[in-house]
Amino acid sequence: MKRALENIEEQYQTFQILDEEGKVVNEEAMPELSDEELKEIMYRMVYTRILDQRSIALNRQGRLGFYAPTAGQEASQLGTQFALEKEDFILPGYRDVPQLIWHGLPLYQAFLFSRGHYHGNQMPEDVNAFSPQIIIGAQYVQAAGVALGMKKRGSKSVAITYTGDGGTSQGDFYEGINFAGAYGAPAIFVVQNNHFAISVPVEKQTAARTLAQKAVAAGIEGIQVDGMDVLAVYAATKEARERAVNGEGPTLIETLTYRYGPHTMAGDDPTRYRTEDMDSEWEKKDPIVRFRKYLEDKGLWSEEEENEVIEKAKKEIKEAIKKTDEQPKQKVTDLISNMYEELPAHLQEQMEEYKEKESK
Numbered sequence: 001m002k003r004a005l006e007n008i009e010e011q012y013q014t015f016q017i018l019d020e021e022g023k024v025v026n027e028e029a030m031p032e033l034s035d036e037e038l039k040e041i042m043y044r045m046v047y048t049r050i051l052d053q054r055s056i057a058l059n060r061q062g063r064l065g066f067y068a069p070t071a072g073q074e075a076s077q078l079g080t081q082f083a084l085e086k087e088d089f090i091l092p093g094y095r096d097v098p099q100l101i102w103h104g105l106p107l108y109q110a111f112l113f114s115r116g117h118y119h120g121n122q123m124p125e126d127v128n129a130f131s132p133q134i135i136i137g138a139q140y141v142q143a144a145g146v147a148l149g150m151k152k153r154g155s156k157s158v159a160i161t162y163t164g165d166g167g168t169s170q171g172d173f174y175e176g177i178n179f180a181g182a183y184g185a186p187a188i189f190v191v192q193n194n195h196f197a198i199s200v201p202v203e204k205q206t207a208a209r210t211l212a213q214k215a216v217a218a219g220i221e222g223i224q225v226d227g228m229d230v231l232a233v234y235a236a237t238k239e240a241r242e243r244a245v246n247g248e249g250p251t252l253i254e255t256l257t258y259r260y261g262p263h264t265m266a267g268d269d270p271t272r273y274r275t276e277d278m279d280s281e282w283e284k285k286d287p288i289v290r291f292r293k294y295l296e297d298k299g300l301w302s303e304e305e306e307n308e309v310i311e312k313a314k315k316e317i318k319e320a321i322k323k324t325d326e327q328p329k330q331k332v333t334d335l336i337s338n339m340y341e342e343l344p345a346h347l348q349e350q351m352e353e354y355k356e357k358e359s360k
């Protein structure tokens with residue numbers, strides 16, 4: 001990984017391992033991964049692409065609620081997640097549900113989150129994660145705090161958080177990276193630069209040449225990575241994790257990526273702010289196509305294997321949505337009782353009122 005503070009010009013370079021044809025262009029940066037691990041990364045990316053397609057379809061059928069599409073961002077999301085250990089904490093944004101799933105959140109709970117059901121926000125005991133943040137940038141401040149807590153406890157783990165290019169314009173973004181830098185907190189700050197904050201292009205977001213260089217002002221490491229290259233994303237995150245647990249402080253990772261779909265399923269129309277040329281230019285960089293070529297060249301992947309993953313994903317998604325449907329409906333009292341440890345008087349009153357209504 002390049003060191004932003006040592007060489008100012010290097011801030012503007014993009015770290016890459018695989019080019020668009022799936023050829024290794026940076027042999028010395030190649031992470032150590034077994035054949036099984038390489039295949040597992042592909043498995044997760046293909047599975048997640050199917051999950052995205054199915055989630056969009058389920059949303060259109062009225063069977064899911066809030067949904068922020070992920071296709072195009074698989075390498076950024078899963079390359080970072082694959083570099084984590086089970087005890088690491090994830091503080092995701094609303095588009096980062098795949099990382100939660102691969103960190104252990106059951107699919108049916110991810111679907112419940114989409115439906116606004118409180119159980120979708122209840123992370124299982126062994127899943128170190130917060131529920132997805134909707135307030136842009138807020139998770140950056142929280143990640144600095146979680147990471148500082150880990151440091152104080154002497155645990156050898158990290159807190160990783162995600163925002164988009166738009167999120168870097170929020171005060172919370174700067175507060176989070178600055179605080180973590182000042183306290184040497186073991187945090188990894190990921191900016192998935194998909195080039196648009198809903199319809200606002202990144203050029204309107206900042207005059208900075210890169211978002212990674214914002215690390216310099218916080219005195220922390222910063223790196224811009226080809227976010228369509230899963231090996232580069234993994235290698236950068238792995239190194240950031242090692243630095244963090246060795247007491248060398250936080251890292252800001254900017255991944256250059258693209259979301260093929262709309263911002264969310266709530267009526268955004270990307271054709272109003274993106275051209276077909278731009279879409280097709282980014283589709284040529286597709287993280288799955290690129291990694292498939294790399295694996296096929298190594299004799300590690302085949303069409304049959306990929307089809308098996310697709311069928312498995314479809315089957316599991318079907319089972320999960322069935323389980324989602326079978327969960328008890330959310331009651332008003334559930335909503336109230338999951339907001340505060342101690343209820344304020346006015347909510348206590350409403351609680352009594354609804355308890356009575358629900359018992360009838």
Ligand SMILES: Cc1ncc(C[n+]2csc(CCOP(=O)(O)OP(=O)(O)O)c2C)c(N)n1
Nearest residue numbers: 095134135136163164165166167196197198
């Ligand atoms: C504090 C705050 N302001 C505004 C919004 C409304 N909002 C939701 S998503 C979004 C754009 C975020 O873009 P970006 O950070 O680039 O992430 P992306 O959705 O592209 O992953 C905005 C402005 C919000 N959720 N929170």
